[in-house]
Structure formats: structure tokens, C-alpha cells
Amino acid sequence: MSEEVKSELLMPKGDELVLSTSPHIHATEDVRSIMIKVLIALVPVICAGIILFGSAAALIMGYCVVFCVVAEAVWLKLAGKNLDSLKDLSAVVTGILLAMNLSAAAPWWLCLIGSVLAIWLAKQIFGGLGHNPFNPAAVARVGLLIALPKYMTTWIPTRFMNSDTASYCQGLFTKADWSSVLAGKLDAVTCATPLGVVGTTAKVLNHSPEAVNNFAQVANPSCYWQYFLGNMGGCLGETSALALLIGGLILIAFKLIKWQVPVFYLGSVALMTGIINYFLPGVTPPPVFHLLTGGLMIGAIFMATDMVTSPMTNWGAAVFGIGLGVVTCTIRIWGNYPEGVSFAIVFMNALVPLIDKFFVKRPFGYNKPIVEEGVAA
């Protein structure tokens, strides 16, 4: 090669080359982009919460996000760790999910306690994101429910409840109650959740057949549409099944969750309550009621599907979903609490390592017989 040609050539200097193991290219997705996608999927739910409960909802979400991020930063600082892991946005996701699990009537300090519970007790104490065995938001909800039940079960009506639609299905017992609410005759503007109504009824009537009529007051087709849209008492993010389903579809479209978890969870709840309702209608309302009320949807779609705390294999995810359904139904029907989703999630989270151990794919080449199939055969 002549000298002129060489002088035109630009050749690598060959120093400062990066040495690393193959593969040398990488998919663009990282933990941060996964969290951003989860936040995108949460947008419909956030909107629904604000539409239903007004600015109070937005304020609570703000509190929770800020407190969660600050709690994480404080822990990292105290533990002498790098603050870089804040950039993965997992604290923001936890904050939003925690807010979704609080009542719109929650005071700011409840958000603070919840955030500290979620970030410190459920996440950082185990070593941070990836090492936590339990879903932080579920732990916070359970913790708060046990420690401060009064504040966790004080519900306020949605902005769309009025004297015309006010009925049992919105958790207010009579039209008269609603009128007194409007007239300011009642001390606190609170309401009950449909699940709470059912729980109390079942307890009072002790699962006797008369309970059927009382159930029908909150569990009838005319109420279901309102429930589906979210027009009922409950936590910020759990009421609107519509928004949650949209969020779930976004998650599945982004391939962030295993569809097996929500499908088997919801399916097993429907099946179990369906069977019980068919044979013992006095024990529990029909499955549609169970699917649409309480924290089941948000639990099944956003909390149980948390990658860190759910099984890694598809079959494992199915079993995990069924287990969640059974535990949830058991608590809802026979337990002391009207709602059992977050308990079920925390309980099943503990079983995930066991499930993962059982549902392992057989490594390639460990089948004994050589199967004859394929185009060439």
C-alpha cells in the first residue's frame, strides 16, 4: 500500500479500547425504561383517581411520590450507598401505587408513614430494588391497615354520587342519609365501600339465607356499571375497573407483566365465589360483584404482577394467580377484614421462591427420548 493512500486513511489508534465479555450489543430496555413504562400504564388509573376524587387525590399522590423518593434518598445516604439508584424511578412507581391504595380522605402523615413503611421496611432493608421479597405498596397497605385501621377505612364519596344515584350500590344506606349529608346534618362526609357493606351484612346475618336480599342491595346489575366506572367508595386507584383494565392492557402490550397472573387471579376469584354463591347464596354475592369491587383489580393488575415479587415462569405465574385468588376469597368471605387482596399478595409473595423452585423449565437436552418431528423428518 503506497504512502499517499495511507495518509488519507484514518486508522483506529487502538488504545483505550473497551474490554468486556460478549454480547457486545444490548437491548435498549433497562430498569428505568421499564419503570417509565409502568408509569405510562398507570396514567389512566391516575386520571381516574383525580376525576373521581378531585384534587385531594392529586395531593395524596404528590405526597406519596415525594415521601417515597425522599425516604429512599435518606436511606441510601444513611447506608452510604450511591444515590444513582434513585434514577431507576422505582421509588416513584412505589409512591404512585401506595397512593392508589389510600383513601382520598387520608391525611398527609398517613402518606408519610406509608412511604416509610414501603421504602424502608419492605424494600431497602432487604437490599433495595430486586432484593425485596414483598411488594412495597402491598406491605405499606397491610401495615397501615393493621396499625391505623380508622384512617385506612374512612372513605369519602366520589364526586359523582348525588341524591339520584345515591343508593346502596354507592355504599350509602338510604336516600335519606344522602340528603342529610348534603344538608350537613351528618358530622363527617364519609361513605362505606360495597365490600364493607357486604362484609358487615354477612357478619351480622351470620351467612343465613336472608343475607341474599341484603346482598342484592349492593350487588345487582344496576350497580355493576357504576362499579365498573369507579363510582363507589374505596381507595384512590382501586375503584375504576375500566381505567385499571386499560392500564393492564398497556402493561401486557409493553410485555411488562405475565398475563397469567391477572387472568388466573381474577379467574380463580370468579370461579370460587361463583361456586359458593351458586350453592350458598347467603354466604357471598355473585362473582361479578367480587371482580368489580375492592382492591382486586389494582392488586391483580399492578401489584401482584410486580416483577420482583412474582414468579419468573409462566406456569409459576398461573399457580401464583390461583393462590392469590384462593387467599383473597377466603379472607373476603370468612375473614375478619372485608378485603383481602393486599394480605393475599403479601402472603403469596412469601411463597414465590418456593413456586419458582417447583416450576423450572427442563433444560434443553434433558428429555430422554429423541422426538421425531419437524420438516425434515
Added chain:
Amino acid sequence: MTTKTYKTVTFKGGVHPARDGKDLSRSAAIQEAPLLDEYQVIVQQNIGAPPKLLVKKGDEVKKGQMIAEAGGFVSVPLHSPTSGKVKNIDRIPGPMGVPTDAVIITADGKDEWGELMPPLDWKNTDGATLKKRICDAGIVGMGGAAFPAHVKLSPPPDKKIDYLILNGAECEPYLTADHRLMLEETEKVLEGAAILGHALGVKNVFIGIETNKEDAIHALLDKCDAYGVGVVGLKVQYPQGAEKQLIYAVTGRKVPAGKLPMDAGCVVQNVGTAAAVTDAVKEGKPLIERITTVTGEPIKNPSNWRFRLGTPVSRAIELAGGITQEPGKIILGGPMMGFAQKSMDVTVMKNTSGILLLEKSDVIQYQSTACIRCGRCLSACPMNLLPGSLSAAIESEKFDLAAKMNVMDCIECGSCAYICPAHRPLVQHFRRAKAEIRNRSKK
């Protein structure tokens, strides 16, 4: 183009790299590299026993002359890439960074062939003679492993071989050498396939090609009937060209863990190997050159070249027009399984399918974080292993546990590390565990 159709098959698992980089050099026809002044031929270019040197400093050599003889059964001879004089027997950096013996040959510019082996009429030649010729020509697996080809063709008598599969998948992003070879030298590849089939006594001969090489598939379909070779399309999915995955996709057979393809009645050879076999049998030419893709965004003219063995990487980059920007990495092989190099003094060997340069911005130093158990590695692993749990075990140095979790079955394809959102150095962990476990069993 024919209207002939072909079936498309695939395996389970794997990844689909979004940017495959093949467009850079896909349409660049194979160019003959000009004769260089000097070739640095590494003596051991095959897996197995190192060949024994036959020349010494100052010897005159002819093109194609044997300069090292096979050092055992799992070994092949080495031949001079050109005519000239042995300048020195020196130590140069090998592809794994460790200095290696190499024959430095100063070319005399005449490029004269030495005495060639007599051409064979392969249809009337028995398998043993063909296998000997393939060995004598120094042919190894040219896809990357550099396993002596004749060894794969010599199964023990109790193992019946039903299929010969030619690997034209070229599933590695960026590489296009096999693609161009199949397109431009279709008949050579097909004849090589037929010769290999004849040597093995196998009737079922297939070529598997990923369907992103539509033109090559049709070129092969046009001519394949004359050679009795079937063409099978493979879904574009990495690692489609991994031996066990290819066998599964084409035949539906699973090679038992820890066993060889011949245990499933299959033999797999690269298309480049097949072309080299044709040259060796029909013309008596030994393996002294190979087709290599010189590519990557920093390369000025990404292209496919026929390089003599012993061409330094720096000269190869020069031939491809140099660079347009400083690269962050120089890789021998493809981006998924190739080896990062620390200098440009390494040379083209029998298994160098690509010389890849990556931009500085593409090789950001990844910070790995904790596993978030997303399970992507599980679905990507073509061997159905548990990369996430394995790396956790290896990180805490539990090598016995890793062995129990079948880390030795890992094919190091890199699918898991490619997809991992936490950027965990999974493949590096597995390589370490394999090295540790091998060391232990040696002790």
C-alpha cells in the same frame, strides 16, 4: 427467481436484536484482498492438539505448502497463504490475548502455488479418502469454533448419522460473509454439501438459512435439486445458528445434554466449511483463505473480503477504507459471541468470520444493578437454563450449586445478557463458573 417455496422453522427461546447491522455490508460483493508484504500465521488455528511446525526461520515456502502437520487426530495441518520466505517464528497476540506462536512469512510477490493435491472425482471416491483429504487440506469449522471438520465427519461406527445440516443461519448481527458466500458461490456450497453427505453416507442433506437472506435462499433453491440438497428457511431469531438449536429447528431432535450432535444422528457444518471442502476435493487446494466481513459503524466501507490467513486486523481495516470515527471496541467475530480485542495486531484465522468495530457511543460502560426478576433471561435462554438465579449463585461463589443448575450446558450465546434490563454480566459469570468448575475437576 424461482417460485419454489421453502418451509420456515425455528427453536424455542432466543432474542431478536432490533438493530442487526447487516445492511452495512449485505450488498457488498466479496472482494479479493491484495497480496500483502507479510503474513503472520498463527500455528494453532484449530481446537484440539496444536499442529507441529515443519518450517524454520529462513525457509522458502510456496503458496499452499504445508507449514505445520496435524499434531494428533483432533488436529489439522496448516498451509502457507502465499509464496515467500519464513522471516521468523515469533510470538504474536492470539485472539484470546495470550501470546501465541506464529509463522511470519514475507511474501515474494510471485504468489506461486506449490504442489497441489490431486483432484478427486468425489462421486467415485470412498468416504475415508474424502475425510483424509478434508483433514489434509486443514479444514476446520469456519463458523467460529474451529473444530477440525474431519473429526465431526468420523462418528464411531455405532452412531448412525441420519442428517447432515449445513449452517447458513448466520444469526450473528452485522456479519454477512456467509450470506455473500451462499449468494455468489452457490454451487460451490451445494457441491460441498453433497461431498460432505457422500463422505458421511447420508442422504438427508439440508441447508438452514435465516429468512433475512431471501436472495441467497432463492439462489440455493434454484440449484439445490441437482445436488440433492434441501433448503430450510429459519426464522430470524438469535441464536438460530447454534448447533443444538439448528438441529432442533431442522429435525426436531434434541441433542442430549453434554452430548454431541452425532448422538442425535446429526452432523452440522458451516457453509464456509462446505465451500472449502469443494476446493480441497475438486482442486486439491488447502484452506489458506476465508471470507470475512469487515464492518461496524466506524468502518468507512463495510465490506466482505477474501483474506489470506495471517492478515493482520489493522491491514484488514485499512483495506475497508479505514475508519470515520474512533472505535470503542474491536471485536473478532460477531457482536453476540465475538471476542473483544485489546490491539489490532491480531490476525485473520480460519474461524474469523468478522472484524467488527463498534462506535464509542455503543459501548457505554454498563453499570449492572440487582436482578429485578423480570424473567426475560428465562424466556431468552435457548437452553432453558435459569440465567438470573445462576448468576446470583455464581456471584456468591457457589460453584457447586451452579454446576447442579447445569451451568455447563450454557452455550454462551449471550441472549440473556443481551436482554437483561439490569445489565447484569451474565455471560461473564457463566464463563467464570465454567472455568472454575473445569479447574476443580482437573484437580
Added chain:
Amino acid sequence: MEEYGIYIAAFAAMAIIGAVLGCIIGIAVKIFKVEVDPRIELVTELLPGANCGGCGKAGCADFAKSVVDGENAPNKCPVASQEQVAAIAQALGVELGESMKKVAVVFCGGDKNQEKVQTLYNGVSDCISASLIAGGPKGCAYGCLGMSSCARACPFGAIEIINGLAVVHPNLCVGCGKCVDTCPRDLIKLVPVDAKVHIYCSSPEKGAVKMKVCSVPCIACRKCVKAAEEGQFDVKGFLVGVNYDAEKLPEADIVEKAKCPTGCLLTADKHVKIEESEKKDKGEAA
């Protein structure tokens, strides 16, 4: 009075159950008593108790058993001091055994300042992992990778990575040999503690090849061999090493006498000098 009856009954029941179970345990201890050779306990106490495994046994107690059984001589413990070994030998009334205290030395001098090839390593900080990528981030395929595998393996904290090079502190090293097994490059060897100088290079390559990647290799010029007495240095191919089996090990002044052109022949306390000079630098800066 009646409502207290149940509490009294409960207390009584607990007391009786406790007494019975206690008796059973007491009897069981007598029946199933295992006779332990008291000498084993004695020797275990005399041993350093580091449980390093440098002797090849599972721990100090295991080693003590082997000493009592006569399987090992007391001096096989690489950690124990002369006095400790003597005390054990005296207690058991056995031969002391010929004792030669050894320390580990990393035979590489190529720290970051001496390396001529610079690459950016991106991966696991572990020597085996790093050595599998193109022979490691350093230019020399035989040199210390400086990724602390040996330092992590050392139970005594005697190995420090100074500027990308593992250095053993001879005063902390007890010679257990754990690091020797860890190093993927086999750079660490146990040598007699009396050795005053070492040649810090392990590359078997030719001098010219070594000089391309490192500024302190042994180029086998033999200046040290000529300056020293017969048999104090060994020449193996392109590498010279101190002959540690020699009757008289080379003295520290050989460094002055030999005038090693690359500077790979250094005294055993080179790291102390490095530290002192660093301290001095810091002091001056302050």
C-alpha cells in the same frame, strides 16, 4: 380462692414437666457421653485459631486432631509462630519438625504506571472473569490483574491492591497459601520469609515481547546472576528467579550491585518503601 386454683395447677404442672425433662437430659448426658481426647482441646487452644485451612485440614480443631494422631507435625500449621509450635510439641512430647516460615509473594511488578497497554475493562471485578476476556485488561497476559481475588481470599487481610497490583504485606502474611490457589495466573508463591530480594516477573515470553507491554519485566539479562554468588539465581528460559532453595539467599544489597536495567529485582519490603514515600509525599503536601 377457687379462681386461683387453676393458676396453681398450671404452675405445678409446668414445674413437674420441667423437672422430669431435666432429669431425662441429665441421664442422657451420662449415657451418651463421648470421650474426647483432652489433648485435642489443648492443642486447639495453642493453635492460632484462624481456621484458615492453610494446613489442608478443615480447621484448627481438625488439624489439632491430626497432630495428636501423629498424622501431621505441629509445624505443618503455616500460621503458628515458632513459640506456638514449640509449645504444642512440648505439650504432646513430639518432635518439633523442621520449621521454615513462609510468606506469599506476588511475582509481578506491573502496576498501572508500568503497564504500556491501556484498555477500559467493563465487567465483573474478579481475576478469573477478567482473565477470560482477551487475556485480561493488562497488556501482559501473565501479569497481575489487580482485581482483588487474592485479597478477598486472604483471611488475614495481608494483601493490598496498590495501583492495580496485588502486594503482600510480609508482616501480616502467615503463609497459609490460600491466595496461591486463588490466582488464575499462578503469580503468588510461598517463599522463605528470610528471602531479602525477589524478581517481580512471571512472564515466560521473550524480553522484546515483554518490553512491548510492560516497563518492569525481567528480560533475562543476567546482570543479577553475574553479580550474585553461584546458585543464588535460577535462569529458566527468558526469566530469572531467585533460587529459594539456595543455601545462602542473596542479600538485599544485590539490588545495588546488579543494577537491574528494568527494575524488576527489588527488595522484599518494596511496598513498605512505597508506603513511606507516599506518606512523605502527603506530609510534604500538608
